[in-house]
Amino acid sequence: MRPRSMMAISVAAMAALCMAVLLPGSTTAVVEKRFITHSGAVISTTGEVLDPLYTASTVEFDPDEYLRNFEYGRVSQEDGQTIREYTIIARDDQVQEISPGVFYNVWTYNGTVPGPTIRATEGDIVRIQFINQGSKQHTMHFHGIHPAEMDGVFEIVGPGGGQFTYEFEAGPVGVHPYHCHVMPLEEHIVHGLYGVFIVDPAGGRPAADEMVMVLNGFDTDFDGENNFYAANTVPFYYQHHPIRIQQDELVRVYAVNMVEFDPINNFHLHGNLYYYYPTGTDTVPSHYTDMVTLSQTERGILEFSYSYPGQYVFHAHKVEFSEKGWVGTFLVDGPS
Amino acid sequence: MTPRVIAAGLVPLVLVAGLVAFITGPGGITAGIDPLPDITIERVDFVDSEVRVVVRNTGPVPVDIVQGDINDRIQPSAVEPDGHLERFETAVLRIPYAWNEAEPYAIGVTVHDGTRFERVVEAAAPAVPVDLEQAGLLALAGTYMGVIPVFIGLAWLPFIRRLNQKSISFFLALTAGLLLFIGVDSAEEALGVSAENLAGSMNGALLVLASAGCAFLALQYVSGRLASTGALGSGSAMGAALMVSVGIGLHNFGEGLALGAAISLGSAAFSVYLLAGFAMHNTTEGIAIASPLAGRNRVARRLVMLGVVAGFPAVLGAWAGGFAYSPISSVVFLAVGSGAAFQVAVTVARWVARGPGGMTSPHVCGGLAAGLLIMYVTSIVL
Numbered sequence: 223m224r225p226r227s228m229m230a231i232s233v234a235a236m237a238a239l240c241m242a243v244l245l246p247g248s249t250t251a252v253v254e255k256r257f258i259t260h261s262g263a264v265i266s267t268t269g270e271v272l273d274p275l276y277t278a279s280t281v282e283f284d285p286d287e288y289l290r291n292f293e294y295g296r297v298s299q300e301d302g303q304t305i306r307e308y309t310i311i312a313r314d315d316q317v318q319e320i321s322p323g324v325f326y327n328v329w330t331y332n333g334t335v336p337g338p339t340i341r342a343t344e345g346d347i348v349r350i351q352f353i354n355q356g357s358k359q360h361t362m363h364f365h366g367i368h369p370a371e372m373d374g375v376f377e378i379v380g381p382g383g384g385q386f387t388y389e390f391e392a393g394p395v396g397v398h399p400y401h402c403h404v405m406p407l408e409e410h411i412v413h414g415l416y417g418v419f420i421v422d423p424a425g426g427r428p429a430a431d432e433m434v435m436v437l438n439g440f441d442t443d444f445d446g447e448n449n450f451y452a453a454n455t456v457p458f459y460y461q462h463h464p465i466r467i468q469q470d471e472l473v474r475v476y477a478v479n480m481v482e483f484d485p486i487n488n489f490h491l492h493g494n495l496y497y498y499y500p501t502g503t504d505t506v507p508s509h510y511t512d513m514v515t516l517s518q519t520e521r522g523i524l525e526f527s528y529s530y531p532g533q534y535v536f537h538a539h540k541v542e543f544s545e546k547g548w549v550g551t552f553l554v555d556g557p558s
Numbered sequence: 559m560t561p562r563v564i565a566a567g568l569v570p571l572v573l574v575a576g577l578v579a580f581i582t583g584p585g586g587i588t589a590g591i592d593p594l595p596d597i598t599i600e601r602v603d604f605v606d607s608e609v610r611v612v613v614r615n616t617g618p619v620p621v622d623i624v625q626g627d628i629n630d631r632i633q634p635s636a637v638e639p640d641g642h643l644e645r646f647e648t649a650v651l652r653i654p655y656a657w658n659e660a661e662p663y664a665i666g667v668t669v670h671d672g673t674r675f676e677r678v679v680e681a682a683a684p685a686v687p688v689d690l691e692q693a694g695l696l697a698l699a700g701t702y703m704g705v706i707p708v709f710i711g712l713a714w715l716p717f718i719r720r721l722n723q724k725s726i727s728f729f730l731a732l733t734a735g736l737l738l739f740i741g742v743d744s745a746e747e748a749l750g751v752s753a754e755n756l757a758g759s760m761n762g763a764l765l766v767l768a769s770a771g772c773a774f775l776a777l778q779y780v781s782g783r784l785a786s787t788g789a790l791g792s793g794s795a796m797g798a799a800l801m802v803s804v805g806i807g808l809h810n811f812g813e814g815l816a817l818g819a820a821i822s823l824g825s826a827a828f829s830v831y832l833l834a835g836f837a838m839h840n841t842t843e844g845i846a847i848a849s850p851l852a853g854r855n856r857v858a859r860r861l862v863m864l865g866v867v868a869g870f871p872a873v874l875g876a877w878a879g880g881f882a883y884s885p886i887s888s889v890v891f892l893a894v895g896s897g898a899a900f901q902v903a904v905t906v907a908r909w910v911a912r913g914p915g916g917m918t919s920p921h922v923c924g925g926l927a928a929g930l931l932i933m934y935v936t937s938i939v940l
Contacts, residue, residue: 269638323624442672
């Protein structure tokens with residue numbers, strides 16, 4: 223080999239390496255898609271849009287269905303008392319798309335997170351046939367007043383079909399959470415074993431457009447911090463699917479904070495204030511405000527009506543949570 | 559080889575393939591074990607109201623990129639060409655965001671199983687444009703850093719030429735010392751870049767070893783061919799000088815990468831530091847090339863070519879590092895530079911060994927030591 227050709231080869235090889243690094247891969251022509259940023263800019267892309275706001279309709283759990291769904295149970299009468307019977311099945315093997323594209327092993331009561339909203343009137347007998355179809359021990363622990371053996375703490379229900387019947391008189395009036403109480407407790411709660419238990423006063427509350435909002439979060443990478451927050455599980459869902467309400471109609475929100483890891487959560491309403499009934503146990507509101515702060519399992523009833531039509535945001539004013547999904551909108555329809 | 563021999567050679571391969579298929583296949587002992595996805599955020603560019611993130615699947619299984627965030631706040635974003643990444647495939651995540659210059663940002667990428675990966679950028683700076691002006695700037699920086707210092711170093715040739723045999727041996731040994739230092743320096747840099755930027759599954763340290771080893775062997779083969787064919791015209795002195803130039807050129811490519819990356823990342827202070835440091839360092843490389851030529855006359859034209867072979871790769875490296883920085887190619891190039899430097903050190907040492915006194919004479923040992931010390935001192939002065 224001549225030195226000159228050797229040099230030429232070295233330089234050529236170096237140039238080739240350089241080109242290999244510099245040249246972009248070939249691309250094929252594809253259809254442009256558009257999406258809108260948080261600040262309203264319209265962006266075009268030839269690739270895929272990654273946006274929980276605009277693709278949330280594809281996820282498995284339907285927050286719209288959950289929002290206004292109340293389970294009154296199989297009703298019968300015994301000695302003049304109303305009996306409400308439920309069958310609740312716990313599982314821990316489901317993998318659910320909790321945000322578009324994000325698959326997470328949820329532990330569920332009756333297949334959803336949150337579990338069904340159990341609703342009874344004060345004094346009714348609530349009878350729950352609980353079946354544990356999971357691979358771990360689970361229970362149901364209700365907040366409220368009941369005998370010790372119905373507390374779902376010491377009466378561990380074994381996996382693979384273990385059963386227990388919870389029976390107690392519904393009370394006190396208000397909105398309460400129920401959740402699994404097997405250790406490690408945090409793990410059982412954050413995977414999704416929780417739901418809402420509403421006890422109506424005898425004679426009921428004034429007519430209203432009623433809805434349930436469980437404020438929850440998911441730590442999908444198990445680092446002790448929530449990756450997602452939401453009202454009713456799916457991040458940003460009600461921002462993309464506004465909750466339609468009527469102008470001047472009373473709206474009643476049963477809000478329950480089930481967020482773990484973060485000490486507080488809160489609920490801020492735009493363009494309005496609400497009457498707040500902590501735990502829903504009193505008929506007199508404690509506050510007329512647009513902001514309440516909720517600690518773990520703290521809950522209450524929010525009552526309001528809108529004077530003007532239009533779209534109004536509601537969200538955590540701990541804005542980290544709202545930027546990770548706990549944000550939604552009410553679309554107030556004016557009189558037609 | 560007869561078909562029978564080939565078949566005999568293939569039998570163990572088929573058997574081991576069968577074993578691997580059995581272990582990893584359905585019903586094998588690893589069935590039901592889900593390997594965890596892993597990605598590497600290779601590059602973050604801040605452009606007009608947008609953060610562009612190059613993501614590579616560096617895990618054992620395909621992944622889907624499903625979400626982007628800035629400072630742990632979810633942002634509507636897009637992934638091009640698409641979010642599904644096979645092993646080693648890359649995609650660009652575009653996160654529209656009105657970023658502020660000089661502020662730190664944590665860029666998050668979430669994959670399908672909910673795992674969030676993060677890369678922190680210490681201070682956001684606008685990405686450099688890919689245009690002629692920038693190419694010119696990088697070429698200039700590469701020239702200042704690589705080409706000019708090497709030529710300055712070559713200017714020592716008339717001085718070296720007037721030396722006696724012992725002093726020439728000293729300078730040749732010094733060259734070997736310089737090259738040994740360069741080899742270690744490049745390897746250390748390669749290991750550093752791999753530890754900082756490559757996912758564990760890339761086996762960064764072994765990538766360095768393999769790249770450096772291959773470069774060493776390739777140069778070994780080429781220099782062996784040069785020596786055995788005697789095709790060098792002016793004899794093995796030119797051959798040795800050329801090998802030194804090639805080795806140093808490969809090394810300078812790696813330095814160019816570092817410089818180009820620093821310039822494109824906008825760290826002005828760091829690039830000035832790098833530029834001045836490398837320039838001083840690289841002047842000594844000229845001596846390394848010049849030393850083998852001490853006994854030869856009429857080498858001016860070849861000297862220019864040798865200088866180009868050794869210095870110009872710094873410009874190429876600056877372009878590659880400035881326009882298309884990728885940690886994997888950086889690690890490979892740095893490691894190749896290391897292997898090349900080691901091989902050339904060996905070649906020069908062999909050459910020295912044939913001189914008076916062999917490898918154990920005081921001027922040879924002193925030269926080696928001086929080479930190592932000079933490099934160390936010039937590496938810390940700036």
